[in-house]
Amino acid sequence: MPTAPSATLSRADPPPAPQHGLEESAAAAPQDWASAMVFALDRARGADAARPVLLAATADWRRERGGLSARGLAGLGFDPGRVILVKAAREVDALWALEEALKSGAVAGGIATVERADFLATRRLDFAGKAGRANAVLLRTGQANDLSVARLRWRVAAEASAVHPFDAFAPGAPRLRCELTRRRGGPLGAWIMEQDDETHRLRLAAGLAGDGLVKGGRAIRAA
Numbered sequence: 001m002p003t004a005p006s007a008t009l010s011r012a013d014p015p016p017a018p019q020h021g022l023e024e025s026a027a028a029a030p031q032d033w034a035s036a037m038v039f040a041l042d043r044a045r046g047a048d049a050a051r052p053v054l055l056a057a058t059a060d061w062r063r064e065r066g067g068l069s070a071r072g073l074a075g076l077g078f079d080p081g082r083v084i085l086v087k088a089a090r091e092v093d094a095l096w097a098l099e100e101a102l103k104s105g106a107v108a109g110g111i112a113t114v115e116r117a118d119f120l121a122t123r124r125l126d127f128a129g130k131a132g133r134a135n136a137v138l139l140r141t142g143q144a145n146d147l148s149v150a151r152l153r154w155r156v157a158a159e160a161s162a163v164h165p166f167d168a169f170a171p172g173a174p175r176l177r178c179e180l181t182r183r184r185g186g187p188l189g190a191w192i193m194e195q196d197d198e199t200h201r202l203r204l205a206a207g208l209a210g211d212g213l214v215k216g217g218r219a220i221r222a223a
Contacts, residue, residue, distance in 0.1 A: 014204055015178060015191045016152060018046040018109070018135045022126035024150040026140040028157035028177075033065050035176050036156040038076060039193075040137045042202045043154075044109030045078075051134075052082040054101045054110035056094035061113040061141065062087065077200020088112075095121050102128035102136055109135030115142035122148040153182035159192055173197065175205055 023043065027036035044053050055068065070080040084107070088094035091114045098112040102125065109129075117125075117138055126149045129136040138150065159175035179190035192205040 015180065015189070015193075016183070016186065018043045019151065020133050020135060021129045022122055022136045022138065022148075022150045023152040023154070024138045024140055024148060024182075025154040025156060028155050028179075032157045035158040036139060037068075038174075038195075039154065039156045039176055039178060039202065040111045040139045041073075041076065041078065041083075044111050044135050044137050046109055046135045048108035051106065051108035052084050053078070054084040054086060054098065054107050056086040056088050056097040056101075056110065056112045058088050058091055058094050058113055075200075076195070091115065091117070095125070098136060099124055099128045102132045102134045105132040105134070107132070107134055109137065111137045111139050113139045113141060115140065116146060117148070119147045119149070122150055126150070150182070151184050152180060155179045155181050173205075176202070 025036055025040050025043070027033045041053065041055075057067070068080075068083065068085065073080045073083055084101070086094070086097045088097060091112075094112040094114060095117060098110045101107045101110050112125075122138070125136045125138070128134075138148075156179075157177045159177050161174055173194040173196070175192055175194045177190060178193050180188050182188070193202040194205040195201075196203045
């Protein structure tokens with residue numbers, strides 16, 4: 001995956017909120033896959049706490065990157081019993097499972113782990129998400145430079161944790177660098193996000209609220 005251009009801190013609006021339909025995400029480097037999964041789960045559930053979230057993971061994904069941890073899900077504010085795991089043999093099966101779940105209206109959102117998806121598949125997922133009032137996320141494992149109807153395309157990397165408020169030698173809130181590399185109808189940007197222990201959601205990192213990272217040292221509006 002290509003290296004992200006350098007970015008500098010500047011005033012900007014918060015990142016765009018999840019919307020019903022399709023977006024895509026990928027890890028900036030192999031060591032960032034756990035961070036990319038955390039980000040995808042947060043985007044998939046959106047603001048809907050009532051419906052479960054589906055993860056359709058391929059056999060290749062599970063073999064190379066493992067599965068979800070119940071303790072980790074609980075730490076993110078997920079009831080492990082409300083995360084539906086579909087063990088798909090092939091990518092086409094993962095895409096089918098995600099599409100069916102989205103259009104059923106039974107899930108708040110869903111994720112499929114794929115290397116690539118053709119344009120027709122992304123259009124079907126976008127339509128299914130809007131029909132079921134759900135957020136669809138393709139968690140990409142390969143180069144994400146093909147045609148897609150996804151409104152947003154993200155690249156996620158782990159950041160050093162925040163400073164612990166009570167213990168300088170303990171890790172603080174986990175942080176992610178979330179770069180928006182493609183956006184239909186709006187400018188690009190990047191943000192440092194962290195886990196909020198009270199809401200169990202990702203938020204702009206404490207001390208950076210109202211700020212974002214933007215390319216080329218030029219402030220942009222990320223509305």
